[in-house]
Amino acid sequence: MTTATTSAPFPSRRSFPFVAWFRSRPRARWHDRHLQRLDLAEIDDHLLRDLGLTREDVRRECAKSFWQA
Structure with a gap:
């Protein structure tokens, strides 16, 4: 019986935290x-004064x- 190997759609999962961090930066800045x-x-x-x-x-800045x- 042979088993098929499936390759992951992404070569490395290590990039995911960077993507999440990169996307969250503008939200945090906003x-x-x-505040x-x-x-x-x-x-x-x-x-x-x-x-x-x-x-x-x-007023201008807060608007x-x-x-x-």
């Missing part, structure tokens, strides 16, 4: 950007979508 904008919106005017920002700068830098 989530981090979203930073939420924090920026909560900063009071005194600290904004220390940072050299105006309330209008904050951006999460994927926009």
Whole structure:
């Protein structure tokens, strides 16, 4: 009785973690950007002046979508 050997569709499975990591990076960056904008919106005017920002700068930045830098 002979058994047929099947080859895997991919020569190496070691590349899978890299693909998952590569795909998750933009999502992590977008989530981090979203959280930073939420924090920026909560900063009071005194600290904004220390940072050299105006309330209008904050409004403009917070109005951006999460994927926009």
